[in-house]
Amino acid sequence: MRAGRGRRAALSGLMAEDNVLRHYQRAGAVLRDSRWRGQAGEIDLILQDGPDLVFVEVKSAATHAAAGGMLRPAQIRRIMASACDYCGRHGLDGATMRFDVALVDGLGRVEILANALVQD
Numbered sequence: 001m002r003a004g005r006g007r008r009a010a011l012s013g014l015m016a017e018d019n020v021l022r023h024y025q026r027a028g029a030v031l032r033d034s035r036w037r038g039q040a041g042e043i044d045l046i047l048q049d050g051p052d053l054v055f056v057e058v059k060s061a062a063t064h065a066a067a068g069g070m071l072r073p074a075q076i077r078r079i080m081a082s083a084c085d086y087c088g089r090h091g092l093d094g095a096t097m098r099f100d101v102a103l104v105d106g107l108g109r110v111e112i113l114a115n116a117l118v119q120d
Contacts, residue, residue, distance in 0.1 A: 016060035016104040017044055023110045029054065040081035053095045055083045057117070060104040064111045067103040076117050
């Protein structure tokens with residue numbers, strides 16, 4: 001039973017990421033990496049949006065509000081550390097970075113919170 005829930009959650013997360021990726025691509029962004037794992041943790045999507053590198057954390061739940069409530073300060077720190085790791089490994093130390101949160105509700109609707117992540 002527990003394994004089935006975990007598998008469903010993983011598939012649901014992948015579908016949400018794909019949905020968010022299509023949303024960004026329709027707006028002209030180009031995928032650089034997905035589910036990239038650095039020393040500090042994983043970044044769901046890394047996109048090139050004009051001159052900006054966009055690091056996207058995707059959260060999905062029944063409602064956008066519930067999805068947004070799932071993001072914690074420790075995770076924000078890990079995402080930012082991973083973004084710096086990514087830039088260092090790819091020679092992008094001077095790149096302009098943006099940290100977005102993409103919320104996906106139970107109906108698959110996407111809400112993008114641009115520049116949503118800031119470190120305390």
